[in-house]
Structure formats: C-alpha cells, structure tokens
Amino acid sequence: MEVLNQTAPYDFQAGALLLVDKPLEWTSFDVVNKIRYALCRSLGVKKIKVGHAGTLDPLATGLLLICTGKYTKKIDGLQGMPKTYTGQLKLGATTPSYDAESEETEQQSIAGIDAAALEQARQQFLGPIAQYPPMFSAVKIKGQALYKLARKGKEVERKARNIEIFDFQLTNTELPLVDFEVACSKGTYIRSLAYDFGRALDNAAYLTALRRTKIGDYSIESAWSLPALIEHIESCKQQED
Numbered sequence: 001m002e003v004l005n006q007t008a009p010y011d012f013q014a015g016a017l018l019l020v021d022k023p024l025e026w027t028s029f030d031v032v033n034k035i036r037y038a039l040c041r042s043l044g045v046k047k048i049k050v051g052h053a054g055t056l057d058p059l060a061t062g063l064l065l066i067c068t069g070k071y072t073k074k075i076d077g078l079q080g081m082p083k084t085y086t087g088q089l090k091l092g093a094t095t096p097s098y099d100a101e102s103e104e105t106e107q108q109s110i111a112g113i114d115a116a117a118l119e120q121a122r123q124q125f126l127g128p129i130a131q132y133p134p135m136f137s138a139v140k141i142k143g144q145a146l147y148k149l150a151r152k153g154k155e156v157e158r159k160a161r162n163i164e165i166f167d168f169q170l171t172n173t174e175l176p177l178v179d180f181e182v183a184c185s186k187g188t189y190i191r192s193l194a195y196d197f198g199r200a201l202d203n204a205a206y207l208t209a210l211r212r213t214k215i216g217d218y219s220i221e222s223a224w225s226l227p228a229l230i231e232h233i234e235s236c237k238q239q240e241d
Helices: 028-043 071-078 115-123 146-151 192-201 226-239
Strands: 016-022 050-053 060-068 085-090 127-129 161-174 177-184 205-215
Touching: 016 028, 016 226, 028 050, 028 060, 028 192, 028 226, 050 177, 060 071, 060 085, 060 177, 085 115, 127 192, 146 161, 177 192, 192 205
Parallel strands: 060 205
Antiparallel strands: 016 060, 050 060, 085 177, 085 205, 127 161, 161 177
16 A cells, blocks of 8 residues: 655545644544545535544544545454553542543542552553443444443443453553553554553552554654645645646
C-alpha cells in the first residue's frame, strides 16, 4: 500500500493512504471531514470517499491512518494491526470517563504505593487479558452507544473483551503520575487499562495523556501534521491550475 509523501503525486480518488498526527481535542471524524473538504475543493468534486482506520479520543493525539478513494476498502485490514501508545496516568483518583474529560472521583491516598507494587501491578497486564470497555465509549448495547447512556448518568453491564497486551512498560514515575508505553491488540481501551491498573493497586487511576505512535509498521515519525497536509492538498490544485 502506497503512503502519500511530499515528493510523489497521488491519485486521491484511485486511493491514497495518509499518515496524520491527530491534534489534541479534535475527534477522528473532525480530521476526516477536514481532509474530505480540502480534497473536494482541490479536486473540484462534490464528494470523495475518506475514512480512518482506528478512532482516537479527542484528548488523545497521534497517528491516524486516513484512506481515500478505493483505499477505503482496506480500512478493515488496517484496523486489525497492533498499536503502540505512550501516555500518562494519575493514581489516587478516577473519573467516570476514565480520562481527564470528566471530574475526579474516588480520591484515595497513594502513601502505600511503591516501586514493587507498581511492578507487580504492571505484570498483571501482560499477555492475553479480558477487558471491559468504559461506559464513555462508542460500543453499542442493544443498538445504543454506551457514551450516550453515560451522559444521561446511566451505567449498564458490559461484556468483557479478549485483548492482548504485547508490552507494557512504566517509563517514568513521579507519583501520583506514571508515564507508560504499551503495545496492544485491536480493541484495547487504554482508558480501561489505566482504570484497571489503579484497581490492581487496590487504588484508583485514570488516563491523563495519550499519544498513538505506531499502527503496525506505520510510525508517527512519518505522519503529516494536519495543517501541513491540508496545505499540501491545496497546493496540488494550484499546481494543476
């Protein structure tokens, strides 16, 4: 599969794979819509197929794989690839959304947590595990997205999903904050991992920062910033004119 870069022209309608660094507070669909609009203007068409392979939450940044044209048929295969993230969690509290989008609850003392306890907890999350999706997620139960129920203050029983954590490293610890890097299978919720990590310590935790750095062999180092990609798309039209 060919990846769009700054040196080679591509036929967006025939199909291109774009590596994009999603900005903070943008939804994945915001990025798709921005690119689709720019492409329609540049190509002089009313519509073009654009889709992404793997959602990132608004408070997460990092690698999005965007497919255009006929390459949108490849999205399912791209979604199945393993992913790598760096992030940070905070111990001693949690939130309803398991991240910084909502207010802290369950404040607890972290006085008894030391390096040995963190290591013991870390090892519990290596290999195949069962994970429950957070209430604030797009998972549907009886046709209704969980996040819509959560925003109404409702909580429903969720089924555990089988996922796999290929690697999970604690890269820096300045309690209550813990930096980490994790490589995982499709379907893993890093917010749930942070929440469960807190529970494994008989404490609480939530995700404070997240960045996706790899999807399969595709790396954030090869990704466009969104403004640079939009500028490139617009320059293609100018070159044609």
